Amino acid sequence: MTAPEIDFPVSQTALLTTHFGDIAWVELLVARMRAVFPELPDGQIWVIDQDRTSTSGQLLRDRLGDVNVLGFPLSPEHVRTTGHDHANVLNQAVRSIDAGYLLIFDSDAHPVSAAVRPFLARLIEEYDAVLAALDRAGERTHPCFLLLGPAVDRGRLYFDEHLFDAYVDTGRLIYSQIGAMGLRSALLRPTPAFEGLWGTTYADGMIYHHGSGSFASSSDTSLRAQAAAFRREHRFFRRLVFAGRYELSPVDRRLFPLLILPRRLRAVASRVRTRVLRVLGHEGASP
Numbered sequence: 403m404t405a406p407e408i409d410f411p412v413s414q415t416a417l418l419t420t421h422f423g424d425i426a427w428v429e430l431l432v433a434r435m436r437a438v439f440p441e442l443p444d445g446q447i448w449v450i451d452q453d454r455t456s457t458s459g460q461l462l463r464d465r466l467g468d469v470n471v472l473g474f475p476l477s478p479e480h481v482r483t484t485g486h487d488h489a490n491v492l493n494q495a496v497r498s499i500d501a502g503y504l505l506i507f508d509s510d511a512h513p514v515s516a517a518v519r520p521f522l523a524r525l526i527e528e529y530d531a532v533l534a535a536l537d538r539a540g541e542r543t544h545p546c547f548l549l550l551g552p553a554v555d556r557g558r559l560y561f562d563e564h565l566f567d568a569y570v571d572t573g574r575l576i577y578s579q580i581g582a583m584g585l586r587s588a589l590l591r592p593t594p595a596f597e598g599l600w601g602t603t604y605a606d607g608m609i610y611h612h613g614s615g616s617f618a619s620s621s622d623t624s625l626r627a628q629a630a631a632f633r634r635e636h637r638f639f640r641r642l643v644f645a646g647r648y649e650l651s652p653v654d655r656r657l658f659p660l661l662i663l664p665r666r667l668r669a670v671a672s673r674v675r676t677r678v679l680r681v682l683g684h685e686g687a688s689p
Contacts (some may be wrong), residue, residue: 410523412439414552415446416501419509420488422452425465427509427612430644432466434512435505438519444468448499450491472498480562489562489572492545496556504556508546510612514648518608526551530585533577534604534611538591541581545573546611547604553585597650599658600639610648612640634661 417435421428428449435442447469451459459471474494480487496504503526513519525532531554534547545561559579564570580587595601595610602611614636638661642654650658 407520408523408527410439410519410526411503412441414502415439415442416448416499416504417442417446418448418450418495418499418504418506420450420452420491421462421509422486425461426644428462429465431507431509431512432469434514435507438513438516445470446501448472448495450474450495452486452488452491479566483565483569484572488545489560489565492561492573493559496550496559502552504548504550506545506548506550508611510614511546512610513608514603514610515608518605521605521608522549525549525588529588530554531576531580531587533580533587533589534609535577535589535591536574541577541589542574543576543589544592544611545576546602546613547590547609548573548576553583554580555583558583595648596639596642599650600635601643603648607648610643612643 417432419428419431432447435447444467447466448471449462449466449469450472451462454473454476459473462471463469472491472495474491477487477490480490492506496506522532526549530551532549534544536542536544550556550559559576561573561576563575563579565572577587577589590604590609592602592604592611593607595603595607601613603609604611638658642648642650
């Protein structure tokens with residue numbers, strides 16, 4: 403006889419994400435989650451409001467439905483170190499939510515296929531947690547996706563472990579922290595999305611992470627500058643993702659080189675200018 407299909411424990415699961423800046427990413431995540439887990443109620447969806455304005459909490463509810471909006475005081479120390487305080491709010495949020503299973507997504511990450519539901523159900527049946535790996539090898543993790551089972555003591559999770567003394571970025575040590583509890587985690591290895599041009603996928607393409615989706619709205623100047631440098635590329639791939647497309651068409655492949663041509667020309671001009679100034683400086687220093 404064929405073994406019965408294991409279903410995902412939706413009734414015991416909460417969804418957690420963080421938000422600042424572009425609310426459309428959170429809307430997309432919630433919409434894709436509702437498509438895969440239609441029985442997930444608003445009361446089991448938790449959004450951390452990192453905009454922290456007088457109206458941002460209500461705006462989230464207006465756009466997402468009657469979800470839970472969490473607010474935590476800003477941590478200046480985290481912001482000074484990373485440009486944001488995701489680690490700070492995640493530390494507090496995972497301790498605040500009462501649910502046997504906790505699904506954590508970055509706001510610009512989401513499930514792509516309904517097939518992810520039985521995939522995760524099988525993994526969380528075998529392992530205590532399912533985590534997005536940072537790299538193709540090694541044990542460091544990326545907090546764009548985590549599924550924590552009931553055995554994980556969330557009071558022992560620290561998304562800022564070694565952030566201040568060794569600048570270990572947000573959530574990189576979650577695998578080792580869960581291992582220290584005597585528990586087992588499955589690591590989902592990253593694969594470059596869009597033929598290596600933008601974004602990352604996990605679980606054979608069933609989970610997508612855009613990356614830097616809200617950096618343009620950051621209060622940190624370095625994050626805003628990073629977003630501005632790749633503004634054209636970000637908008638190009640954002641448009642595809644919001645249309646539900648995760649592969650390049652022949653037309654896309656022809657358009658993309660034209661899209662990034664201005665930035666490449668600026669980079670070439672900058673290198674030429676630097677070389678000319680060096681030559682002029684050298685000649686000016688000659689006797």
